[in-house]
Amino acid sequence: MRGFGKSGVVEEIRAAGGGIFAVSSEPQSLASEAQDTWELEYQAVGDPHHEILGDCRETDRFDLYIGDTAVLERHWSSHPNGIFQAGILALTEDHRVLYRWHCRPTHQNRGGASGRVTASHVWSRIRDGLASDTDAAWDTDPPLDAPEAFWPYFVAQLFAHGWFIKPKRFPLGRSDDKPTARVSAMKPRLIGFAAAWAICFVLLPARRVLLALAGYAVAITPAVRRVNREFSHIPAGSTPEPGGRSLGTEPPKPHPRQPSR
Incomplete structure (x- = not known):
């Protein structure tokens, strides 16, 4: 997330009339703490019950792989519905998809812990999307900011x-x-x-x-x-589909959807 600010892409997006947000599966208190600690130039929103992700799924615009909760829960936080693997979604005001990418956890990216799309590539693809009148396809092979792990x-x-x-x-x-x-x-x-x-x-x-x-x-x-x-490893073309559990994890206990405020 910090790469977007360091690269100057945040300013370019705002200069073009857009906005940027970070959505986390952490509770809002920890999302705000990360925003302050990392000095993010945009708002971090907590979505521990996956309400925002659920809205994206319902319209078939976007989905994420969901990671194991055990590691972070041993430290300081609870994730009732699992941890978001990384992803990026860009939309127009009328909800047309300009760009979308999600991280498929593999051993090569340490279960999804590394390998993020470079900010400059995302902004370039968003500009391409603005020139089109259809939803952008999933970006399946973007340049990443870290090499694959051996x-x-x-x-x-x-x-x-x-x-x-x-x-x-x-x-x-x-x-x-x-x-x-x-x-x-x-x-x-x-x-x-x-x-x-x-x-x-x-x-x-x-x-x-x-x-x-x-x-x-x-x-x-x-x-x-x-x-x-x-460490989750989901080979290309295999199940579970995005939005399912990563391999080697247990499904979370059902949690009621919280009312929107």
């Missing part, structure tokens, strides 16, 4: 964070701590871990080291499988 290396980083005993997720704090800095700190641990095994091969009988390495691989296999399940 999944085995990311899993190795999670194990490094747990000191190679068990995988440990990187915390989602509300302070100024940068998750990217914590991820980068795992590289020295991985190098040290590989070096320790290399030293063992030099100093100890290779057969015993190989047996120990095989035993370690067997011991961590259940944890690796659990990580593969917990």
Whole structure:
């Protein structure tokens, strides 16, 4: 979200007579907190019961994948209907679709945690949409602001964070701590871990080291499988459809739709 302000796209959209909002599955208190902390140049709206998303679904204009709630609920917040995966929708005043994109969670984008469409590309496609008189098709292959992750290396980083005993997720704090800095700190641990095994091969009988390495691989296999399940991966063209649950998650308990104010 912050990329739109840093790139100057927010000012360009407003200069063209448009407006921009961020809609979050967080409650309004946390949406407002994010708006202030990140110094967003536009309003953040909380939609924990998916009322806004529901209106978009009813008109078949837009939909989102819904992510697992377990991670954030262990920290500070409740998401009664699940967490929005990222998406972008641009409309005219008469509700014609100028642009639409949603993030399909995969292992390559760490379950939907990374890889957002660049602001300049979105604004370019919106201008193209203004010159048309039909709804824009879904943008399925836009330029993203982050490269795809190499999944085995990311899993190795999670194990490094747990000191190679068990995988440990990187915390989602509300302070100024940068998750990217914590991820980068795992590289020295991985190098040290590989070096320790290399030293063992030099100093100890290779057969015993190989047996120990095989035993370690067997011991961590259940944890690796659990990580593969917990981080959603929805291949292209497979179910669930957008708006369904991401793979490896449990459906939320029904929650009554709240009256609009």
